[in-house]
Amino acid sequence: MATKTTIHDIASFLNITASTVSRALNNNPRISENTRKAVLKAAKQLNYQPNNIAAALRNGKSNLIGVIVPTADRAFFASVVRGIEEVANELDYKIIICQSYDDYNKEIQTVEALANARVDGVIASIGKETLNFEHYNALLNKGIPIVLFDRTTDQLAVNQVMIDDYEGAYEAVSHLISEGCKRIAHFTSPIKISIYKERLRGYTDALKDHGVPFDQDLVLESNLQLEDGRQSMLQLLELREIPDAIFSASDYGAMGAMQVLKEKNIKIPQQVALVGFANEPFTSFTDPTLTTVDQLSLTMGHVTGKLFFDQLNSQDKNGPQRMQKTILKPKLIVRQSSLRSSLEGSY
Structure with a gap:
């Protein structure tokens, strides 16, 4: 196996000291331009790769940021990461993207690796299974700053960025009621992290404020994936009185429900209206197109990245660490799956 080139190899190649090589690689003003160019040329010839960890130990800074997401193949998380990276790149930082897969032990290992x-x-956006946050506290104890986005917790005294999940759900259900829906089901998650708690609270408060009775049989818990939406819809169709609308805490759950309704020849939105949550790209291509709550993913990424670097700069200057909770206002994207009023007379 080939050995890795070191600064000592470059020094031997040029017949100079290792300390001179090190200074040249770090643009030390004490090194002449001719020496610096010679060192850089030799480093390229010998395929020298700097040891970033060793450099971080020497300088106290690696210019690397770890970003932990539950999964990178969801458009929402991919877009947030893009926003964070755009901010980081402007400041000459690079990001390391890690996935927890909503697995608590995997998340612990990822935090330790970073x-x-x-x-x-x-x-980070915390995993659904994460109830103990000692691995994050271990980072804080080492002086490593943390910012949480989307899936957050008040058990950590860190900066947070999220959308107003309550307001998004409240607006979605209020919209369904304004379209004449009176029996609205809700797909939620059994794992009550804050985003699902708030969406459920928005759902129940909207019903209450508009005088629509709450029915526990219409609240179904699942993992909110496509197949879960299908199974939940099939379960609702077995009720004596089926719902006239579904508000799903995820677009995937709503898409599963849409598939079943179309297979059963139940008209959308005339018989059952649908609203999802997240504004995944596929929602604008379904038939009918899916009404959904936009989580402002790219904006969330930009805000999260800026908040992180503001905090990092504050720490570098030994300034006060004032924790912030930034709440973005979501936007209801109204599409065909819920617009019953525009179809009056076509039942």
């Missing part, structure tokens, strides 16, 4: 990689900080 700490060992000497990242300058961690930006």
Whole structure:
């Protein structure tokens, strides 16, 4: 196996000291331009790769940020990561993207790996299974800053960025009621992390404020994936009186419900109206197109990245660490799946 080129190899190649090589690679003003160019040329010839961890130990800064998401193949998380990376790249930082797969043990291992990689900080959306946050507290105890986005917790005294899940749900259900829906079901998650708690609370308050009775049989818990939406819809169709609308805490759950309704020849939205949550790209291509709550993913990424670097700069200057909770206002995207009033007379 080939050995890795070191600064000592470059020094031997040029017949200079290793300390001179090190200074040249770090643009030390004490090194002449001719020496610096010679060192850079030799480093390229010998395929020298700097040891970022060693550099981080020397300088106290790696210019690397760890970003932990439950899964990178969801458009929402991919878009947030893009926003974070755009902010980071402007400041000459790079990001390391890690996936927890909503697995608590995997999340712990990921946090430890990022700490060992000497990242300058961690930006994370916590997994559904995470109820204990000692692994994040371990980072804080080492002086590594953390910012949470979307899936957050008040058990950590860190900066947070999220949308107003309550307001998004409240507006979605109020819209369904304004379209004449009176028996509205809700797809939620049994794992009551804050986003699902708030969406359920928005659902129940909207019903209450508009004088629509709450029915526990219409609240179904699942993992909110496509197949879960299908199974939940099939369960609702077995009721003596089926719902006239579904508000799903995820677009995937709503899409599963849509598939079943179409298979059963139940008209959307005339008989059952649908609203999802997230504004996944596929929602504008379904038939009918799916009404959904936009989580402003790219904006969330930009805001999260800026908040992180504001905090990092504050720490560098030994300034006060004032924790912030930034709440973005969601936007209801009204499409064909819920517009019953525009179809009056076509039942």
